[in-house]
Amino acid sequence: MKTLSTCEKGDKLKVIKLNAKSELKQRLISFGIMKESIIEVLEYAPGKSTIEVKVGKMRIALRAQEADMIEVEAL
Template sequence: MRTLNECKPKETITVVRLHGSGALKRRIMDMGITKGVEIHVRKVAPLGDPMELNVRGYELSLRKGDAEMIEVA
């Protein structure tokens, strides 16, 4: 499986699983990123950090380190 940080701009993917634990996993879930949700990758910064995403109808910027914990299909 691949992770969110490997996705390219203008790609729409579905979350399969969240890795990690504790407060970090909870923070990602509080942002609306949960199993089964669709994410549209709008832009990726030149060095890959951060990523601009469209999740559940709102814009979200996510760091590369956090995106590595999100397994997608």
């Protein structure tokens, strides 16, 4: 299992599964992060506490704990 938080800057990935609880899962889906969506890793904050990703045309900053709940595979 590979999670979003373990990926490198510049990686393009496909979401396989969201392991988040209901409230967070709904928030991620509202941002377009759902099964089969494509995500690009743009940047990490110092210390990798947050990760900036691109989903469609939207840029989103996720906490490392949130990114750990998103299972992905490389394209």
